[in-house]
Amino acid sequence: MTIDRRSLLAGAAASATAIAAPSLLRAQGAGAIKIGEINSYTAQPAFLKPYRQGWELALEQVNAAGGALGRKIETLFRDDGGKPEDAVRHAGDLINAEKVDLLSGGFLSNVGLAIADFAAQNKRLYVASEPLSDALVWAKGNRYTFRLRPSTYMQAAMLVEEAAKLPAKKWATVAPNYEYGQSAVRWFKELLKKAKPDVEFVAEQFPALGRIDAGATVQAIEASKPDAIFNVTFGADLSNFVRQGNTRGLFEGRAVASMLTGEPEYMDPLGAETPVGWIVTGYPHADIKTPEHTKFRDAYVKKFNDYPRLGSVVGFDTMNSIAAALAKAGTTDNEKLVDAMKGLKFPSAFGTAEYRAVDHQSTLGAYVGKTAVKDGKGVMVDWSYRDGAKYLPSDEVVKTLRPAG
C-alpha cells in the first residue's frame, strides 16, 4: 500500500475527528436536519410556487412541533431550470458542500430519473415528489428512490375505469409529444382494450409540448369522427385546445376523458371556457370536507391568503412523509431511512397513505369527477377519491416490471 498525500490527509483528519468526536457529535445533534430540494421552480412556476408554499407550511408545522429526532428540519431549495444535468449538479453540490441528509423534489420525469440514478450511485435517499413517469419506480426503479404522486399508470387506470362505462366505441387521443403523453396514451389504450375489447382507436395527435397548433389539431381529430376523446394535454396547450374545440364544436355530443384537467393549476385559467362534463382527475379543493383536508386548507389559506392548488398538496405531503420517515427510522442514516420508508404510513392532506415496500410508489390517490362551470369558474362535480392502492397492478406483475426488486 502506498501512502499518498490524500490518504495521509484523510488519516490526519480522521484522527482529529476521533479526538474531537464527543463535542462534534453533540454539535451535530443540535444542528438542523437538512433536506436538499431540487425542482424546476423557474421553468414550471404555476405548479411549483404552490408546491413550495405547501412545503413551507408543512415544514413550519413540523418544526413547531419540535422537528424530527429532536432537531429542526431545514430545507435548501435549488432550481434546476428544467434541465436534468443542472439537477444532477445541484444534487452533487447539496451532498458534498451543503452536507444535506437526503434529497427530494423533481417535476419533469427526466429530471426525476437523473436525480434517482444519482441517488442510487451515491446511496442517498431521494423522495421524488412530482415526476409521473412509471420508469421512476418500475423499469428504472432503485433502492434509494421513492415517489409520492400517483403515476401516469395510476391516473390512466382511474380514467379507464370510468371510460369503460361509456357506450363510446371509437376513441381519439391527443397528448403532448414526450414520455408522459406517450405513456399515458399507451396505458389508456392497453387498459381500455382489456376492459372493453370492442373499442377501437381511430386517431392520435401528438402536438409538441407547449406548441400545439390547436385549430389544425382539432380539425384532424374531428375528421376521424370519434365517439370519445382521451386528452392528456395540460397548461397552455389545454387552454388553446379547449378554446378551438369549443368554437369548432369538437366536444359536442362526445365524451372526453382527460388527465389532470381537474387540477386547479390547469382548470382555473380556463374560467368560463371550462368544458362541461369531461371526466377528469384533479383536486376539488373547495369541496373536500375530510378533517385532514379542512385542517390543511384552513392553515394554508391563513398563511398565504390564497387557496391551495394540487402542487400545494404535493409539497405538503412530501415534507410530511419525510418527517414521518425520520421519526420512524430514528436516525438520519440513509440505509436505515430507506428501510423505514418501505411500507411507511404517513399522514397526507387526502388521508393516510403508504410508500409500498414492493415498488416504492406511494398509495396517495387522486380525485376523479366531472367538470362543470359555476359562477364563471371551472369546478369538479360528482367527484370521489380514488385510493391509489387500488389502481396498481398486482405485486407479481409489479415485480416483473421492476428489475431492481
Add this chain to the structure above:
Amino acid sequence: MFDLILTQTLNGLASASSLFLVASGLSIIFGVTRIVNFAHGSLYMLGAYIAWTLVGRFGPADALGFWGGVVLAALLVGLIGVAIELLILRRIYQAPELFQLLATFGVVLMLQDLTLASWGAEDKLGPRAPGFKSFLIIAGNRFPTYELFLIAVGPIVLLLLWFLFQKTRWGTLVRAATQDREMVGALGVNQRLLFTSVFAFGSVLAGLGGALQLPREAVNLHMDLSMISEAFVVVVVGGLGSVTGAYLAAVLIGILHAFGILIFPKITLVLVFLVMAVVLVVKPYGLMGRAPVGQARGHGPAEPLLLPADGLTRLAGAIGLVLLALAPLVAPDHILLTLTELVIFALFAASLHFMMGPGGMASFGHAAYFGLGAYGAALAVRWLGAPMEPALLFAPFLAGLAGVVFGWFCVRLSGVYLAMLTLAFAQIAWATAFQWVELTGGDNGILGVWPSAWAVPKTSYYYLTLMICTLSVLALRYSIFSPLGYALRAARDNPLRAEAIGIDVMRVQWIAFIVAAFAAGIAGALFAFFKGSVFPTYMAIPRSVDALLMVLLGGVQTVSGPIVGAFAFAGLHEQLMKATMYWRFGLGLSIVLLVILFPRGLVGASLMGLERWRRRRRPAPGLAVEAAR
C-alpha cells in the same frame, strides 16, 4: 376529403399570420441594424401580456376597449423596444458581428423574470374578440371567425409594409440602409434616429403579433422562446430582409404543419427545421433572398491578426493550468465538481470558437456535436456494454461523422444562413434523440453512464477531464497556427483571393467543421460520464446558445477568449442559480453589463488594454514616425 383540405389550408393560413407579424419585424431589424434580435420573442410575449392587462381594464366586451387595448399594447411594446435600443444596443453597434446577440439574450433572461414577477405564474386565457366570437360553416365544418380575421391580417400588413417601404421616405431610407448602412450615414442621414425608429417599428409588429394572439391562445411564460426559434426560421427561409419572403415562408410552414399532422402526428417537433434545411440546401439564400452583391461590407473594426501567444500570454496560460492541476490539493469535493464541469465547457467553447473565430462560421447548433458525443458514449455503454475507456474513444467519432455529413451542406452557405442551417441540423439530431425511444430512451434519456471504477473518485475524474481537455484545446490552438489554420483564416477574410492562390475554400472549411464537431464530441462524452446520464437536452437549443455566449463573452477574435468565456459564463450561471431564484434576471443583467463594459469580450478587452499600456511605455515605430512628421 375536400372539406378537410380546405379547412386545414385555412388553419395553416391563420397560424401563419401571427408568425409573419413577428418575423417581419425581426427581418426589418436585422436588415438595417444587422442585429440578430433574440429578444424579439420576448417582445411578442410582452405584447400578449400587456394586451391582456389593458383589455381587461378597458372592458373586453366593448369593441373599442378590446381593439384599443390591442393597439395600445403594440405601441407600448414599441416604447419598450426604444428603451432597449437606447439603453443597450446603441452602445455596441460597433462591436464585432453577432456580439449584439449576447446583449439581446441578456434582455431575454431579464424579461423572463420581470414578466413572471409582474403577471404571476398562471396562464392567462384572454377574452374573445368582440365581433369575432362565433364561427361560420365552411365546407360542413365550423370555422372560427377570428381565424378568418387573422387570415386577412397577414396580407393586409404585408400590403401596408410594401406601401411603407416603396412610397415613403422613411421606407426608402430603411431599404437603403439594408443595402449599405455606411453609405446612408455618409449621405447625411441621421443613422441613430433611423436605427431607433426601425427597432421601434419592429417591436410594434412583434407586440401586435402577441396582442392579436389574445383571443386565440393562452398567454404564458413560454411564449417567448417558442416563438423566437420559429420566427428565425421564417426570416431565413423567406430570405433575410425580404418581407414578402417572410410571408411566403410563414404560409408554407403554417400549411405544411396543418397537413403534416394528419399524416405524421409527431412531426410538429421538427417540421419547421426540416423545411428550413430543405429550403437552404436547395436555395442557399432563402425563397426570396438575394446573394449579397460582391464582398459584403463589414461593420465592426477589421479582425485583428491572430498571433501565436507571446511570452506573457504563455506564462498566464501556464499559471492557469498549474493552478487547475493543483486545485484538488486544496479544493473540497464540490469545488472539484464545478471545476470538472467548467473544464469540459472550456473545451466545448474552444471547439465552437475554432469554426467561428478563425473559420468565420458561426454555429447556432453546436450542441448537436456535444450531444452526439454524449450519446455516442451512452449508446456504447448501453448497447455494446463497453466500459468507459473505449466508449470515450468511440464517442467523438459519432460527433465527427455528423460533422462530415452536416458540414458538407453547411459550408456551402455563409453568415447567418450557415448558422441557421447548423441550427436546423441540430434540431433534427435533437428530435431523433427525442423520438427514437427504442434506441435512445426518448426524453427519459439513458441512465447509468458512470465511469470505470478507477475514475469514479472525483479527483481521478477531474484529472482525466483536465488532461483530455487540455490536450484537445492545445491541439485546436496548434491547428489555428498550422497551415490549415492559416488557410482557414485566408478563406474567412477573402474567399476569392484564397481560391486564387489555390486554397480549396470549401474543403478547408469542411475540415474545420469536422474538427470542431469532433472536439465538441470529446467534451460531450466527458460530460456524459461526469453526469452519469444523457438526455436530449444536451443537444437542445439552450446548450447551443450557451456555447455561443461563452465564445462571445470571452471574445471571438482571440484564441484564449472561449476558455475565459466558458469559465466566466458557466461559473456565473452556476453561482447565481445556487444563490437566488431570480438567477435569470441576475444572469441577464450581468451579461448586459459585461457586454456594454467589454464590447470586445473579456479577453479582447484585456488584450487591448495591454496593447495600450505597451504603446505608452514604448511608442511603436509607426507611431514614432507619425509623430516625427
